[in-house]
Amino acid sequence: MCGIAGFSSFHVNYKEESARWFSILQKMNTCQHHRGPDENGVYLSRNCGLSHTRLSILDLEYGKQPMARQLGNHRAVICYNGEIYNMPSLRRELEQEGIPFETTCDTEVILMGYLLHGTSYITRLNGIFSFAIYDETLQKLFLFRDRLGVKPLFYTLFRNTLIFSSELKGILCFPDFKAQADRDGLCEIFGLGPAKTYGKGVFKNIDELLPGHYLEYYGSDFSGHVSTKCYWKLESHPHEQDWRQTVEKTRYLVTDAIRMQMLSDVPVCTFLSGGVDSSLVTAVCSSELQKQGKRLDTYSFDFKDNDKNFRANAFQPSQDRPWADLMIAHCHTNHQYLECANSDLYQYLFEAVDARDLPCMADVEASMLYFCKRVAANHKVTLTGECADEIFGGYPWFHKKECFDADCFPWSMDFSPRTMLLKDSVLAVLPLEEYAHAAYAKTISEVPVLEGENTEEKRRREISYLNLKWFMQTLLDRMDRTSMHAGLEARVPFADHRIVEYLWNVPWHMKCKDGVVKGLLRAAADGLLPGEVLYRRKSPYPKTYDPAYENLLRTAIVETLSDTRAPLRELIDLNKVLYYISQPSDYGRPFYGQLMAGPQLLAYLLQVNYWLEKYQVEVLL
Secondary structure, eight states, X not given: OEEEEEEEESSOOGGGGHHHHHHHHHHHHHHTGGGOBTEEEEEEOSSEEEEEEEOOOSSTTTOOSSEEEEETTEEEEEEEEEEETTHHHHHHHHHHTTOOOSOSSHHHHHHHHHHHHGGGGGGGOOEEEEEEEEETTTTEEEEEEOTTOOSOOEEEEETTEEEEESSHHHHHTSTTOOOEEOHHHHXXXXXXXXXXXXXXXXXXXXXXXXXXXXXXXXXXXXXXXXXXXXXOOOOOOOOOOOHHHHHHHHHHHHHHHHHHTXXXXXXXXXXXXXXXXXXXXXXXXXXXXXXXXXOOEEEEEEETTHHHHOOOOSSOOSOSHHHHHHHHHHHTOEEEEEEEOHHHHHHHHHHHHHHHSSOOSHHHHHHHHHHHHHHHTTOSEEEXXXXXXXXXXXXXXXXXXXXXHOSSOTTOOOOHHHHTTBOHHXXXXXXXXXXXXXXXXXXXXXXXXXXXXXXXXXXXXXXHHHIIIXXXXXXXXXXXXXXXXXXXXXXXXGGOHHHHHHHHTSOHHHHTGGGOTTHHHHHHTTTTSOHHHHTOOOOOSXXXXXXXXXXXXXXXXXXXXXXXXXXXXXXXXXXXXXXXXXXXXXSSSOSBTXXXXXXXXXXXXXXXXXXXXXXXXXXXX
C-alpha cells in the first residue's frame, strides 16, 4: 500500500524549472511518508509530475514507482496505491496476449493492461486502489478509484493546474494553496461530521474522486479540461435463487474474497473481536495458513480497566474478550490482547486528525490509530471484518421502526447535539439541518429502483444504499487513514464488489431470515465458527467507559475555550458548554452511529479546534 500525489498543467513547462518542481513533488511525498515508509520516487515530464511513497507488499525488490512502460509506440507511467487481488489471473491473461513482464507486482499488470486495452481495463480489476496514469503518448492524465472507495483520492483545479493526492495534506502542501472552510465546509463538519458528503473534500475547492469513477485531464490551447466517467454502479434486479442457492453463493463469495485478499509477499494477520464478521475472516485465514504449516497472528482491542467500567446498553450489549477467547482456541492463533490507556487515548485524538486531515470519530478513531501502530510493529498487512454490517444489514437502524421510517440519516437522528453548543450568531448563518437533509435527499434520489418492488422493500434498498454511500464510507476512511498513518495495510474482504453486487439484490427476508440479524451471513458461515460465536448478538467496536477519561475531556474543553487564541471560540459558546458538562453524561444515546455519545461530542469539538489551528484553516462565514 502506498501514497500517491502529483500535478499536471498545460500552460507550464515543468522541465524549465525542474529543480523547483522536483522539490514540490518531494514535499508531497514527505507529507505522506507514513503511507509508504519503505521507499519513494518521483517522475517529471513537460506537463506532469508524479510522486509515490511505498509500503512494500509485493515484489519488494523490483516494484519501485513511479513505473514507466512502453508497448510499441505507446508509453505511459503510473503511480499506484492499492492491491489487485486477481492479479495472478490478470497477469496470465496478459501473458497469453503476448505481454512480457519485468516484475511480479500488480503495478505492472495494471499499466500493461492499460497500454493494451485502454481505460476499459479498469473493469477487470478486483481490488482496492487509487492510481494515476500519465499517458505520455496521448499527453493525458488519468485518475482511477476503486468501486467502493476503499482507497482515497482527492483533487483540485488550482491556477490551471490539476493537483491530486491520496490524502488532503498532499494538496494542502502545494505552493500558495490555502486551507479554507466556507459555509458548506462548516456544514459538513457540524451538520454531517464525522461523515462527509461523498465527492467532497470539505476544504474549499477540493473534490474527491467518486468511487467507481475515473477522471481524464487533457490540454488544448494551453488550458486543461477535466471529465469524469462512471465505470461501475449498483443495479437492481430480481433475485432468482432460492435459500439454499443463496447461502451457497454467499459462502463462496465471502470465503473466496478472504482467500484472495491474503495475497502478499509478507505475513498477514487479522483483527479479531469475537464477532461473527472478524471471526469468519480469521477462521478462513487460519485454515489457509494451517495448510502451509503456519499459524495466524491475531489481535483484539479494548481499553484499560474497561472490565471495571463497562456499562452494557442497547448499542453495546457485551464485551469482546470472552468471544475472542473462543475463536483463539478454535483457530489456534498466536494472539495478542492490546489495551489503550486514557492518557494515550487523549493524545491520539489529535494525531487522528493528522491522519484524517479532518475532525473524525473522536476516541473511536484515536484508539484505532493507537492499535494500528501497535500492530504495525510486527505486521504490514491485516485483514478485518469491516463492512459486513452495511452489506448484510447488521446495524440497529436496519431493524428499528423509528429509524426505518425516519426521513433522515438513521445513524444521526438526534440533531440537537450538533447545534446546542454553537453560538447563536453561527447558527444564524449555517443551515445545518437543511444542508444535512439535502444531502440525505440527494442520496435517496440516486437509489436504483426495482420496478414492482413494494414500499417496504423499496425502503430497505434506500437504507442499504445510505449505508453503503455514507456510513460504510466513513468507516472505510477511518480504517484507511488510521492503518496507513501507522504504515499498516488494512484489507476489507467484505467490501469485495462481487459481494456488494450480489447482496444488493438479495431480499430482506433472506438477509434477515426468521428475524435473525445477518441471518444469511450466519448461515453461510455455518460449520466454520463455534455456535456461540456464530450467533453472538452484535456488539460494535469497543469504547472507553472510564469516567476519568470524560473528566479529562471536560477539563480540556473548558481550558480550550478559555484561551482567547483558540479558533473554536469563534464558533462555540462557552456558557452553553459549561451548562452541558454540568449535566449527567449520556452514554447510551449516540449522536452519530452507535458509539459517539456525550463524551465523544466533547472530544470531537477538541478535534475541531486542533484542526482549525494545525491546518491554519481560514473560516469563511
